[in-house]
Amino acid sequence: MDGTSAQPLTLPLGPGLAIQPLFPLALGSAQLRLDPLDLAVMLQDAVALRGKAEGNPDVVCAWTGDLHGVDQLHRHPSFSGLSRQVELLALDYLASLGFALERVGLHLQRCWPVISEPGQGVGRHHHPNAHLSAVVYLNGDGSGASGCLRLYPPRQVNELVGGLAVGHGGPIQAGAPWNAPWAELAPRAGLVVFFPAATDHGVEENLGDDRRFSISFDFVLTAPAGTADSSPSAEYLAPHPSRWRPVVREDGGVVV
Numbered sequence: 001m002d003g004t005s006a007q008p009l010t011l012p013l014g015p016g017l018a019i020q021p022l023f024p025l026a027l028g029s030a031q032l033r034l035d036p037l038d039l040a041v042m043l044q045d046a047v048a049l050r051g052k053a054e055g056n057p058d059v060v061c062a063w064t065g066d067l068h069g070v071d072q073l074h075r076h077p078s079f080s081g082l083s084r085q086v087e088l089l090a091l092d093y094l095a096s097l098g099f100a101l102e103r104v105g106l107h108l109q110r111c112w113p114v115i116s117e118p119g120q121g122v123g124r125h126h127h128p129n130a131h132l133s134a135v136v137y138l139n140g141d142g143s144g145a146s147g148c149l150r151l152y153p154p155r156q157v158n159e160l161v162g163g164l165a166v167g168h169g170g171p172i173q174a175g176a177p178w179n180a181p182w183a184e185l186a187p188r189a190g191l192v193v194f195f196p197a198a199t200d201h202g203v204e205e206n207l208g209d210d211r212r213f214s215i216s217f218d219f220v221l222t223a224p225a226g227t228a229d230s231s232p233s234a235e236y237l238a239p240h241p242s243r244w245r246p247v248v249r250e251d252g253g254v255v256v
């Protein structure tokens, strides 16, 4: 593959103006079947893992396990089955994006619960330490009342003039689909979504009466184990972690 399209675009031929969506952000989704008993245990354990904490630490911010030492949930017996389902779908996501799965190593790096009480949300951020992120919703009725996931476009090239798409009475009208400042997704129990970890995102305020539960996943891509140094995967991807060596300080400590 040389990085160019195999075929030129096929454009509609008509007298009126047509616009094509080029370079779309790949939002993956699937509906998982959550066993009611397993789900009940996961909800209970997530609350137990949060303990006495309420926010992050501000009470208007949802509690996120990654900031409180609860970021290896995939190793927890109550969540390992769910994590495995997400891992397999992550491979499907990579394959859909064109990755040859034998040329890449995929690692589940972190997995943590997010609990958003009524009135709480999560500010805009991205996951710079990862390559692929996923979220599973443990509850939600699809209405968005408990707080939608808001995804922001990496660049607003269609606003033509930088900053216009934010609105504030500018010439671009609210709701114009080619200049949407964000896209929102309503939580629904069992829904899993995938998106590039570099995508800015946040969670809107929980305006419902119930706690909002979700599980976040961060994946990292490396070269596959045993990749030859001369292979293209070794040139563009970090070596497989089995080839990494911690750097030891002179006093014998490990640089961490």
Ligand SMILES: [Fe+2]
Binding pocket: 125, 126, 127, 201, 216
């Ligand atoms: Fe996040």
